[in-house]
Amino acid sequence: LFGLMDGFLKNDPLSLQTDILDHVEYTVARSRFSFDDFEAYQALSHSVRDRLIERWHETQQYFKRKDPKRLYFLSLEFLMGRSLSNSVINLGIRDHYADALKQLGFDFEVLAEQEGDAALGNGGLARLSACQMDSLATLDFPAWGYGLRYQYGSFRQVILDGFQHEQPDYWLNFGNPWEIERVHVSYPVKFYGTVEEDILNGQKYKIWVPGEMVEAVAYDNPIPGYGTRNTINLRLWAAKPSGQDDMESYNTGDYINAIVNRQKAETISCVLYPDDRSYQGKELRLKQHYFFVSASLQDIIRRFKEEHNNFETLPDKVALQLTDTHPSLAIAEVMRVFVDEEHLSWNRAWDIVCKIFSFTTHTIQPEALEKIPVDLLGSLLPRHLQIIYDINCNFMEELKKKIGLDYSRLSRMSIIEEEGPVKNIRMANLSVICSHTVNGVSRIHLELLKTKVFKDFYELWPQKFQYKTNGVTQRRWIVVSNPNLCALISKWLGTEAWIRNVDLLMGLREYAADADFQQEWKLVRRLNKIRLAEYIEAMSGVKVSIDAMFDVQIKRIHEYKRQLLNLIGIIHRYDCIKNMEKSDRRKVVPRVCIIGGKAAPGYEIAKKIIKLCHAVAEKINNDPGVGDLLKLVFIPDYNVSVAELVVPGSDLSQHISTAGYEASGTGNMKFLMNGCLLLATADGSTVEIIEEIGEENMFIFGAKVHEVPTLRDKGSARKPSLQFARIVRMIREGYFGFKDYFGSLCDAVEGNGDFYLLEHDFESYLEAQASADKAFVDQKRWTQMSILSTAGSGKFSTDRTIAEYAESTWGIEPCKCPF
Numbered sequence: 001l002f003g004l005m006d007g008f009l010k011n012d013p014l015s016l017q018t019d020i021l022d023h024v025e026y027t028v029a030r031s032r033f034s035f036d037d038f039e040a041y042q043a044l045s046h047s048v049r050d051r052l053i054e055r056w057h058e059t060q061q062y063f064k065r066k067d068p069k070r071l072y073f074l075s076l077e078f079l080m081g082r083s084l085s086n087s088v089i090n091l092g093i094r095d096h097y098a099d100a101l102k103q104l105g106f107d108f109e110v111l112a113e114q115e116g117d118a119a120l121g122n123g124g125l126a127r128l129s130a131c132q133m134d135s136l137a138t139l140d141f142p143a144w145g146y147g148l149r150y151q152y153g154s155f156r157q158v159i160l161d162g163f164q165h166e167q168p169d170y171w172l173n174f175g176n177p178w179e180i181e182r183v184h185v186s187y188p189v190k191f192y193g194t195v196e197e198d199i200l201n202g203q204k205y206k207i208w209v210p211g212e213m214v215e216a217v218a219y220d221n222p223i224p225g226y227g228t229r230n231t232i233n234l235r236l237w238a239a240k241p242s243g244q245d246d247m248e249s250y251n252t253g254d255y256i257n258a259i260v261n262r263q264k265a266e267t268i269s270c271v272l273y274p275d276d277r278s279y280q281g282k283e284l285r286l287k288q289h290y291f292f293v294s295a296s297l298q299d300i301i302r303r304f305k306e307e308h309n310n311f312e313t314l315p316d317k318v319a320l321q322l323t324d325t326h327p328s329l330a331i332a333e334v335m336r337v338f339v340d341e342e343h344l345s346w347n348r349a350w351d352i353v354c355k356i357f358s359f360t361t362h363t364i365q366p367e368a369l370e371k372i373p374v375d376l377l378g379s380l381l382p383r384h385l386q387i388i389y390d391i392n393c394n395f396m397e398e399l400k401k402k403i404g405l406d407y408s409r410l411s412r413m414s415i416i417e418e419e420g421p422v423k424n425i426r427m428a429n430l431s432v433i434c435s436h437t438v439n440g441v442s443r444i445h446l447e448l449l450k451t452k453v454f455k456d457f458y459e460l461w462p463q464k465f466q467y468k469t470n471g472v473t474q475r476r477w478i479v480v481s482n483p484n485l486c487a488l489i490s491k492w493l494g495t496e497a498w499i500r501n502v503d504l505l506m507g508l509r510e511y512a513a514d515a516d517f518q519q520e521w522k523l524v525r526r527l528n529k530i531r532l533a534e535y536i537e538a539m540s541g542v543k544v545s546i547d548a549m550f551d552v553q554i555k556r557i558h559e560y561k562r563q564l565l566n567l568i569g570i571i572h573r574y575d576c577i578k579n580m581e582k583s584d585r586r587k588v589v590p591r592v593c594i595i596g597g598k599a600a601p602g603y604e605i606a607k608k609i610i611k612l613c614h615a616v617a618e619k620i621n622n623d624p625g626v627g628d629l630l631k632l633v634f635i636p637d638y639n640v641s642v643a644e645l646v647v648p649g650s651d652l653s654q655h656i657s658t659a660g661y662e663a664s665g666t667g668n669m670k671f672l673m674n675g676c677l678l679l680a681t682a683d684g685s686t687v688e689i690i691e692e693i694g695e696e697n698m699f700i701f702g703a704k705v706h707e708v709p710t711l712r713d714k715g716s717a718r719k720p721s722l723q724f725a726r727i728v729r730m731i732r733e734g735y736f737g738f739k740d741y742f743g744s745l746c747d748a749v750e751g752n753g754d755f756y757l758l759e760h761d762f763e764s765y766l767e768a769q770a771s772a773d774k775a776f777v778d779q780k781r782w783t784q785m786s787i788l789s790t791a792g793s794g795k796f797s798t799d800r801t802i803a804e805y806a807e808s809t810w811g812i813e814p815c816k817c818p819f
């Protein structure tokens with residue numbers, strides 16, 4: 001059977017050309033003798049999609065036949081970026097396509113630039129989910145991803161007059177060749193209504209009588225592994241009006257209104273929530289979460305029931321991974337389906353539930369922990385509220401037996417938050433109680449979970465708590481985005497095997513001081529800088545010198561990530577240059593400071609930071625006395641494909657969160673892999689990066705995690721920094737204009753208000769910056785540090801992260817589809 005299905009499509013140049021031209025004619029409906037770059041991209045991607053579908057089918061058939069335990073990876077956010085290059089590289093046919101296109105008169109890279117980003121997520125968590133899908137496929141794990149197909153992804157950031165404006169991202173308007181619409185895979189999802197009782201065989205049952213119904217339709221996105229035929233599925237749900245909705249309104253004659261109301265169902269999956277900061281109990285968001293959970297679980301349970309007739313075996317066949325608390329309604333939903341629909345006893349159902357869920361938390365800040373107002377949940381999902389109350393009641397009884405009547409601890413551990421103006425459901429507590437494993441995303445993150453956020457739970461169930469340090473996929477972050485570095489690494493290692501076995505990068509250490517290798521390394525880095533400089537000029541009109549140090553901070557704008565510390569440092573550098581004797585200016589190491597990132601639309605302070613960056617850039621970049629010694633550019637609309645350009649072209653990157661606030665961070669890993677040096681605090685995964693490549697190869701500064709609380713308590717009794725105060729005064733007094741507007745920004749970093757300890761860390765930040773300057777002057781040393789960064793980055797591949805999850809959290813094994 002397999003021979004028959006194996007690879008109908010051929011990959012020789014002639015077959016590829018024929019395929020592309022056929023798609024031009026029959027899919028894109030253009031003449032095969034005349035089509036533009038975008039049409040060529042469309043045809044090309046459909047041709048690649050055909051090959052993906054072929055492997056996707058084989059893989060799914062094989063999984064079905066082998067029936068291994070499967071992982072279902074539930075995440076409300078995936079930042080996939082572009083798919084073309086990644087797909088052809090993972091399929092091993094990039095060069096075939098490039099040759100075929102050349103003969104047709106097209107350049108592969110030019111066509112790849114036609115693709116827009118799939119930005120169905122906000123930041124770190126969403127890109128991590130995307131990297132993990134790549135590793136799951138590459139390592140042959142029988143996994144499925146589930147998510148939402150938002151019509152509008154992450155907003156477009158447009159800068160007008162230095163201010164951020166948000167515009168909708170119409171990403172589906174030009175079609176999406178990477179998805180397959182499955183009109184026949186659809187499930188009804190219920191909302192509102194009441195809970196009633198029924199009696200069946202003398203047993204009482206609850207029945208949820210819904211008040212509203214919408215349909216969830218599946219869109220499948222094939223995810224190819226590298227160096228394997230395995231191609232797994234990312235199934236995204238879109239909301240459509242239900243066929244079973246209220247017929248009453250049609251009969252009353254108000255046909256038009258009935259249709260218009262039906263159409264409102266689509267709003268559920270319409271737009272991604274752009275705030276990754278604090279959880280506000282918004283009904284639409286809760287609806288999205290349940291819509292996602294209900295559709296995914298119907299799909300998963302249907303698949304299980306096709307092959308099995310006993311739910312007791314479910315934990316041997318199904319692992320459900322909760323990516324943060326966002327999908328954690330799944331816990332209550334599984335209980336509801338088992339008890340109300342499958343008529344399992346509560347205890348049997350509970351037994352199974354406790355064996356299938358694992359939960360990873362991606363934050364430390366308590367305000368980011370999701371809470372749902374009881375009233376809201378009770379109205380939207382009345383039966384789920386009852387179930388959560390029942391779970392909590394049982395848990396509280398058990399807990400009392402173990403810890404006695406320690407009421408303050410009991411109330412901290414309860415799923416229901418009783419204090420405060422409204423009662424809330426604590427989704428994090430629900431997730432911890434019902435999951436067999438709770439994971440942190442770096443070692444230090446787990447430490448903080450154990451001693452702070454989940455201290456009470458850790459004392460109760462120490463064995464539940466684990467950590468898996470995050471990673472990034474080297475396929476996307478070296479092979480796709482830095483092809484020259486990729487070729488250089490393979491040349492010197494004498495193999496491409498590192499693309500699947502990233503530990504081999506260690507072999508580069510041997511050549512770190514080799515003059516020839518260094519020369520080639522520098523050349524590759526220079527070419528990447530030229531590419532980035534061209535982009536900067538095109539975006540901002542600022543011409544930058546390739547010889548300057550490219551110093552980059554790109555990530556979401558947050559107070560804890562301290563872009564403001566960076567800006568204050570830049571102003572200080574500017575101030576120093578201005579106050580220098582002309583003759584001393586020759587000693588200044590020229591810098592191009594690059595900042596990029598989106599601010600949540602309602603996050604005032606973050607938006608002010610963006611404006612300040614533009615105001616400072618305006619002043620510095622137009623100061624003829626400064627010239628190439630210092631430039632500041634803001635890169636607008638930061639997303640995955642922008643990162644693919646910026647990361648390979650940077651010399652230094654900043655990861656400068658207040659210690660104890662970045663759960664892991666993954667940007668640092670991308671830069672590290674590309675041989676960019678890190679200027680960082682000992683926070684999140686950086687702590688582990690220091691262990692891998694050595695502090696002497698990085699620029700580490702600032703308060704350590706354990707020092708932060710004491711420093712904060714000291715408040716204004718901390719040692720003041722005159723340099724810091726001077727810069728803040730400049731901003732406050734209007735040196736960069738917008739005097740009144742920046743006042744609140746200044747308040748947020750002065751005296752007792754300096755919650756994130758910018759002033760405290762400022763002096764050591766300047767020292768770290770000075771060490772970076774010193775190292776940059778010695779290009780031999782710098783290049784060696786750069787090579788050692790890449791060489792030591794192996795641990796930070798999602799291949800390692802996923803292998804660890806598979807082994808100690810999910811209990812799944814590879815299931816490799818034969819060639």
Ligand code: 26W
Nearest residue numbers: 124125276278279362368662663664665666
């Ligand atoms: C409910 C509001 C909300 C939405 C999203 C709160 C929090 C989130 C995310 C969990 C935020 C996020 O992306 N966290 C980042 O996750 C990365 C992957 O684990 C980590 O590397 C980052 O440190 C963490 O900030």
